[in-house]
Amino acid sequence: MPEIVAILGAGSWGLAVAHLLNNRGHRVRLWEFDPTVCDRLVRNRQLPEKLTEFTLPEEIQVHNDLAEAIVDARWHIMAVPAQRVRSVVRELARSSAAPDANVVNLAKGIETESLHRMSEVLLEELPVSEGQVVTLSGPSHAEEVVRDMPTTVVAAGASEAVVNDVQRLFSGPYFRVYESRDLPGVELGGSLKNIIAIAAGIADGLGLGDNTKGALITRGLAEVTRLGEAMGARPETFAGLSGIGDLVTTCASRHSRNRFVGEQIARGRTLEDILNRLPMVAEGVDTTRSGYRLAERHGVEMPITTEVYRVLFENKSPSEGLLDLMGRELKPEIWR
Amino acid sequence: MPEIVAILGAGSWGLAVAHLLNNRGHRVRLWEFDPTVCDRLVRNRQLPEKLTEFTLPEEIQVHNDLAEAIVDARWHIMAVPAQRVRSVVRELARSSAAPDANVVNLAKGIETESLHRMSEVLLEELPVSEGQVVTLSGPSHAEEVVRDMPTTVVAAGASEAVVNDVQRLFSGPYFRVYESRDLPGVELGGSLKNIIAIAAGIADGLGLGDNTKGALITRGLAEVTRLGEAMGARPETFAGLSGIGDLVTTCASRHSRNRFVGEQIARGRTLEDILNRLPMVAEGVDTTRSGYRLAERHGVEMPITTEVYRVLFENKSPSEGLLDLMGRELKPEIWR
Numbered sequence: 122m123p124e125i126v127a128i129l130g131a132g133s134w135g136l137a138v139a140h141l142l143n144n145r146g147h148r149v150r151l152w153e154f155d156p157t158v159c160d161r162l163v164r165n166r167q168l169p170e171k172l173t174e175f176t177l178p179e180e181i182q183v184h185n186d187l188a189e190a191i192v193d194a195r196w197h198i199m200a201v202p203a204q205r206v207r208s209v210v211r212e213l214a215r216s217s218a219a220p221d222a223n224v225v226n227l228a229k230g231i232e233t234e235s236l237h238r239m240s241e242v243l244l245e246e247l248p249v250s251e252g253q254v255v256t257l258s259g260p261s262h263a264e265e266v267v268r269d270m271p272t273t274v275v276a277a278g279a280s281e282a283v284v285n286d287v288q289r290l291f292s293g294p295y296f297r298v299y300e301s302r303d304l305p306g307v308e309l310g311g312s313l314k315n316i317i318a319i320a321a322g323i324a325d326g327l328g329l330g331d332n333t334k335g336a337l338i339t340r341g342l343a344e345v346t347r348l349g350e351a352m353g354a355r356p357e358t359f360a361g362l363s364g365i366g367d368l369v370t371t372c373a374s375r376h377s378r379n380r381f382v383g384e385q386i387a388r389g390r391t392l393e394d395i396l397n398r399l400p401m402v403a404e405g406v407d408t409t410r411s412g413y414r415l416a417e418r419h420g421v422e423m424p425i426t427t428e429v430y431r432v433l434f435e436n437k438s439p440s441e442g443l444l445d446l447m448g449r450e451l452k453p454e455i456w457r
Numbered sequence: 458m459p460e461i462v463a464i465l466g467a468g469s470w471g472l473a474v475a476h477l478l479n480n481r482g483h484r485v486r487l488w489e490f491d492p493t494v495c496d497r498l499v500r501n502r503q504l505p506e507k508l509t510e511f512t513l514p515e516e517i518q519v520h521n522d523l524a525e526a527i528v529d530a531r532w533h534i535m536a537v538p539a540q541r542v543r544s545v546v547r548e549l550a551r552s553s554a555a556p557d558a559n560v561v562n563l564a565k566g567i568e569t570e571s572l573h574r575m576s577e578v579l580l581e582e583l584p585v586s587e588g589q590v591v592t593l594s595g596p597s598h599a600e601e602v603v604r605d606m607p608t609t610v611v612a613a614g615a616s617e618a619v620v621n622d623v624q625r626l627f628s629g630p631y632f633r634v635y636e637s638r639d640l641p642g643v644e645l646g647g648s649l650k651n652i653i654a655i656a657a658g659i660a661d662g663l664g665l666g667d668n669t670k671g672a673l674i675t676r677g678l679a680e681v682t683r684l685g686e687a688m689g690a691r692p693e694t695f696a697g698l699s700g701i702g703d704l705v706t707t708c709a710s711r712h713s714r715n716r717f718v719g720e721q722i723a724r725g726r727t728l729e730d731i732l733n734r735l736p737m738v739a740e741g742v743d744t745t746r747s748g749y750r751l752a753e754r755h756g757v758e759m760p761i762t763t764e765v766y767r768v769l770f771e772n773k774s775p776s777e778g779l780l781d782l783m784g785r786e787l788k789p790e791i792w793r
Contacts, residue, residue: 260671270665271783273672275790297672297783299790329606331710335596336609336633339702346696360682360696361790362675369705370671447607447633454611454635454697 123147124290127194129209130154131162131183132401133172134227135200137263143178145293150182152190154201154209159185170400175267188216196290197222199243202402203230203312206239210246223283224249225276226256229311230404231411236418238308252280255287256304258311259362260370262377266296273297275362277307299362306358309349314368315379315405316412316426317341321372322383323432323439333443337425338365338372340446343454344423348412351419379405386432387439409433459483460626463530465545466490467498467519468737469508470563471536473599479514481629486518488526490537490545495521506736511603524552532626533558535579538738539566539648542575546582559619560585561612562592565647566740567747572754574644588616591623592640594647595698596706598713602632609633611698613643635698642694645685650704651715651741652748652762653677657708658719659768659775669779673761674701674708676782679790680759684748687755715741722768723775745769 123146128135131153143149153159162168166177177183184190191197191213201209206228224247226239237245240254259274266272276287276298288298301307317337324333345368346359358364371377382403385395396403413430416423428446431437459482464471467489479485489495498504502513513519520526527533527549537545542564560583562575573581576590595610602608612623612634624634637643653673660669682695694700707713718739721731732739749766752759764782767773 260668260675262666262668265666265668268666270668271672271779272668273676273783294780294783301790330598330601330604331706331712332596332598332601332606332608334709335702335706336607336698338705339596339696339698340609342696342701356693358790360675360678360701362672365678365696365701365705366671366675369674369701369709370667373670373705373709374667376667443607444630447609447630454637454694 124196125194126150126196126198126290127152127191128198128200129187129190129213130200131158131168131171132200132202133263136168136172136175136177137266138198138200138227139177139181140175140267141291141293141296143181145290147290149180150184150190150194151177152184152187156185159183172263172267187212191216191219191222193219195219195222197224199224199226199228199239201228203228203239203404204233204407207232207242207246210243214247220248223253223255223286225287226254229258229315230408231312231415233407233411236411236415238305238312240304240308252278252283254278255284256308256311257287257291257298258307258367260366262370262374264376269295271295273299273362273366275299275301275307277301277304277363279304301358301361303355303358305352306349306354307363309352309354310345310359310361310364311367312404312408313345313348313412314341314364314371315408316429317345317368318371318377318379319383319405319409319433320425320429322380323387323429323443325380326384326387327440327443334372338368341425342368344421344425348416348419348421348423351421352415378403382406392433406433460532461530462486462532462534462626463488463527464534464536465523465526465549466536467494467504467507468536468538469599472504472508472511472513473602474534474536474563475513475517476511476603477627477629477632479517481626483626485516486520486526486530487513488520488523492521495519508599508603523548527552527555527558529555531555531558532561534561534563535575536563539564539575539740540569540743543568543578543582546579550583556584559589559591559622561623562590565594565651566744567648567751569743569747572747572751574641574648576640576644588614588619590614591620592644592647593623593627593634594643594703596702598706598710600712605631607631609635609698609702611635611637611643613637613640613699615640637694637697637699639691639694641688642685642690643699645688645690646681646695646697646700647703648740648744649681649684649748650677650700650707651744652765653681653704654707654713654715655719655741655745655769656761656765658716659723659765659779661716662720662723663776663779670708674704677761678704680757680761684752684755684757684759687757688751714739718742728769742769
């Protein structure tokens with residue numbers, strides 16, 4: 122059944138999800154905070170710096186006024202960068218949102234101030250019940266979704282009924298949605314993998330091979346799982362689409378901004394210079410700060426996160442960081 | 458402490474491990490079954506069709522006589538293709554091997570006749586105790602190990618002391634060995650991942666993207682883990698180096714013969730034609746037969762393995778196989 126859907130944020134993923142839901146026959150409204158960007162999108166139906174070779178279908182309405190975008194919408198889809206989610210949902214709470222609207226979070230990150238996950242931020246700011254919040258996550262580059270490449274994701278939430286609604290809302294022949302009840306696991310996996318993607322990018326920038334990347338991905342998954350368990354997530358979630366699935370796709374991909382940051386750092390550019398020239402947010406940089414602090418708080422050993430933190434923020438040389446990882450004492454593969 | 462080590466099999470991985478152990482200061486003897494190949498290796502110190510730009514160090518002795526190769530060797534390292542292991546260890550059992558020699562298995566596969574794992578074959582044929590058999594597995598392309606690219610693997614066996622000896626034997630600044638007690642898990646992960654690598658190659662050959670590959674890797678890991686659990690392995694082992702680590706490296710790599718087979722099948726070549734022109738064994742083709750039969754025997758649903766089996770052996774079209782995977786009913790992410 123067609124639904125009215127408001128997507129908040131016209132970044133690459135917001136645009137791709139607008140395309141996807143429009144293709145499913147839903148009535149899609151897209152809200153963009155920046156009036157200049159919004160104007161360009163209304164006029165040209167394109168934002169090539171965010172998603173190349175993509176034209177927004179004419180049926181999709183574009184709004185700069187949040188209240189207009191959400192009128193009668195049963196679904197609010199959060200597609201803004203993680204550190205912007207709180208301010209946007211505060212505005213959403215002030216607008217006349219339908220109280221029974223469900224919220225689907227697409228942001229992948231951990232708030233650097235509060236160290237809260239996205240669904241926690243949503244529940245703190247919106248008058249919704251726990252079951253009304255669902256996070257959708259998994260290996261899903263926007264560039265491939267708009268080209269109808271087969272893609273799978275996972276929808277996680279406390280209410281089975283709402284999660285099943287999200288599955289039906291999004292699923293189609295090239296987009297398959299699995300369900301999960303483990304919201305902490307899905308959110309932490311989707312966020313923390315960006316730290317490991319920076320590490321994989323560093324290995325690429327140093328000219329290392331697939332063996333090294335396989336090691337970083339696997340040991341990265343192990344440390345992310347350790348932290349997740351300490352924070353109440355189920356370990357098996359990290360072996361799923363929002364964990365290892367997203368991790369391998371991000372680490373392999375030429376589309377990943379986080380992998381790119383690591384690669385450029387290893388080639389000697391400064392973090393400031395790299396971030397100034399990126400047209401989009403590389404969530405992994407902030408997530409490295411959050412992940413590092415969460416590891417300290419929960420007393421979890423995270424050697425890769427620690428080395429990425431030192432390379433990004435304490436001027437440690439990337440090759441030294443990598444060698445320090447290889448030189449650690451010999452261990453059993455599974456330890457906590 | 459330097460040891461005398463006999464490596465059985467001069468394939469790409471046998472050559473790379475010879476290089477590695479020679480660099481650790483061990484006395485390495487390399488046995489090659491084929492007298493012509495053995496002669497070429499003795500004369501030229503190179504087998505470019507197996508490992509390009511690699512010259513075998515002069516200190517490494519090359520033998521065509523198995524009994525000569527193993528004299529006084531405390532370690533027998535099995536580096537022959539999986540379907541050849543039984544005949545080689547039968548010959549080893551007939552030779553005057555030191556009864557206290559330990560055996561390290563490097564082969565990744567499941568015997569198609571018996572459906573036994575490699576360590577089971579070794580224990581059936583050799584007069585050794587369970588603790589004397591260790592399998593070494595993980596993301597370790599030979600091409601990168603001989604170039605000293607940082608690499609990690611896992612050593613699995615029933616005896617902690619022998620596993621620790623294997624760690625010390627192999628470990629060095631660019632080669633890190635973790636330990637595991639889960640021999641079934643390490644062997645099944647290292648073998649069954651080659652089926653998923655063929656599926657990833659099919660996706661490559663069809664021109665699909667990173668999202669699809671991320672899906673195949675994750676759902677592939679899930680079905681391999683399901684079968685592993687049914688066969689007595691620990692599920693967490695499949696999230697480790699011998700499972701997901703080897704899987705992602707194989708699926709991403711231009712070095713992987715199994716990924717290559719899938720890619721060529723998707724481009725319309727016949728399996729026979731592809732295998733006839735490969736200079737080395739693509740273990741995944743036999744493993745697809747074994748995995749398919751094991752799934753039936755244990756009553757485990759393995760949708761990706763089933764589709765790869767149909768494409769390889771029943772002339773199903775690769776794109777149809779992939780669409781059938783995407784069109785399955787919507788499911789929870791974790792199910793057994």
